[in-house]
Amino acid sequence: MAIIRPFECVRPNTEVAARFAALPYDVYNREEATKEVEREPMSFLKIDRAETQFSEDVDTYADEVYLKARELFLKAIEDGTLITDSDKAYYIYELTMDNRTQTGIVATASIDDYENNVIKKHENTRADKEADRIRHVDSLSAQTGPIFLAYRASEAINAEVKKAKENAPLYSFVSNDGIRHRVFKINNPESVMCIKNAFEKIDSIYIADGHHRAASAVKVGLKRRSEAKNYTGEEEFNYFLSVLFPDEELMIMDYNRVIKDLNGLSSIQFIKALEDKGFDVLEAKEAVKPSKKASFGMYLEGKWYELRAREEILSTDPVDGLDVAILQNNCLTPLLGISDPKTDKRIDFVGGIRGLKELEERCNKDCVLAFSMYPTSIQELFAVADANRLMPPKSTWFEPKLRSGLFIHRI
Known part of the structure; x- marks a missing residue:
């Protein structure tokens, strides 16, 4: 049984979303990230990779880099670049590349499901790569890069997604790389409950991409859990930001x-x-x-x-x-x-x-x-994860890449 929850989303205002949304932090090296932020100063990448705000002699992982990330994040909230929805909702994230569309549910997933292998992995993670994202999440008290999850398609969820797309999108833009992005909101109580119940009927969820982000979010959540007073289990740090796609829509490239x-x-x-x-x-x-x-x-x-x-x-x-x-x-x-x-x-x-x-x-x-x-198929990925095995290095390449900064989960 998978616990996939709606959440109060922090997201860019409509006017700036296209400029704010950024490719994942690990797509760039430092030089490339700096050039991208110079090209688009509003890009979320300046928060995701705050070393872009410093000269090269400042270490990428220096304390002041994470302090700067937090400062820029809070400033974006204060000046209205980012807005906070006051209701718990699911979001629909549709990406179209080369006339091919895939649509995911933006939600939060349980760190306990991750720990108990309801959310299954197919890669090992490296402590050095986790350390950076642990500090980033901890400094911002927010998860900013969604984990790319996959599940076996559900008719009930498909029906709710189709219904949501009949409404006007919150965002609709084409990014520099030619990918069309559309976002819809689901906050109708009946639809929210239908989606939540449908995921509870799904035995296994799979990490398609983002193993290090997932491991980092879980470690921050477990740390905060151990430090919490009057712990209830409902705290937002018990959940991590995800976009969940049905297997029938996913394409893995060679x-x-x-x-x-x-x-x-x-x-x-x-x-x-x-x-x-x-x-x-x-x-x-x-x-x-x-x-x-x-x-x-x-x-x-x-x-x-x-x-x-x-x-x-x-x-x-x-x-x-x-x-x-x-x-x-x-x-x-x-x-x-x-x-x-x-x-x-x-x-x-x-x-x-x-x-x-x-x-x-x-x-x-x-x-x-x-x-x-x-290309490796999504069914092959599922089979490896179901067997509690690991994929060989560089087995899968997912496109299009999910944007960071469009959906933020505060913990």
């Missing part, structure tokens, strides 16, 4: 690989080794974007190939059966010596949104080999 060298092999030796390891290697006349599982595109010395994994290296295991695992276990580790793709500097990863041309360009610049992947 997450492609580029390699710096052939581990001492010649091209001929490498292709022969691939064949010996269980792949059929076929020359292609054009760039290969795999159209089915267990097939891969390969770019080597200016030529494209299609790789097909033979039956002998396929697996029904939820992790080993993933395409990223087939490539890792039968090529990257044994042939190229890349046993830990998280730390090995000889491999890099290219999100599918950049296209196959980016793979060719990387091979002309700093790499010699590229693999284009067939």
Whole structure:
């Protein structure tokens, strides 16, 4: 049973929403974040990455950075950039990219559901990456970047979403990257109760993206719980900001690989080794974007190939059966010596949104080999999480990215 609650949302006023909404904090490095805030001074990114307000000699994680984030957040509330809704409501967040729409419910999810594995994970988190967001949430006493959650579609929730979209949106704008964003509010008591009850019938919710943000929000909540006087369980720190999408609307893009060298092999030796390891290697006349599982595109010395994994290296295991695992276990580790793709500097990863041309360009610049992947499916992600297993690194790439600053949950 999942507890998914409505909440009193802090959000930008209608006039500034398009300028205020920002891509997630971890999309940018410091230099890129600074340039983005210079381009759009109203961007929420200046609160999300407050080091942009300081010279480079100030450490990204210095105390004054988090104090500045809090100062800018409170100033945005004071000057009316941000408004606070006084009623507990759900919100509908619709994103359209390339004529394809996905619609989520903005709500708060229970930290106990996270702890008890009702909300399931498929990635490990790193303490150093959590530390920054823990301090950010704690300093602002607010969660500002929603966790991207997924669930198996519910007819009752779909019906309420459809009904809500018949009303005028709170926001409707197209961001710089061409994504259309529309937001609707659900505060009708009957609809609120219907959605709440429908989620209570759902056994499992899945983190699609945002494992570090989720872990950080939970740790802040548990810390505040331990420090609270007259604790009731109703406190807002017991819940974290989320957008929940039905599985039928989600699309995972390919997450492609580029390699710096052939581990001492010649091209001929490498292709022969691939064949010996269980792949059929076929020359292609054009760039290969795999159209089915267990097939891969390969770019080597200016030529494209299609790789097909033979039956002998396929697996029904939820992790080993993933395409990223087939490539890792039968090529990257044994042939190229890349046993830990998280730390090995000889491999890099290219999100599918950049296209196959980016793979060719990387091979002309700093790499010699590229693999284009067939995307992991949302059902595969669910199967890994249901088995309490972890996905291999860089298995999923979600687009479009949820904006930060459109919905804020004060704790």
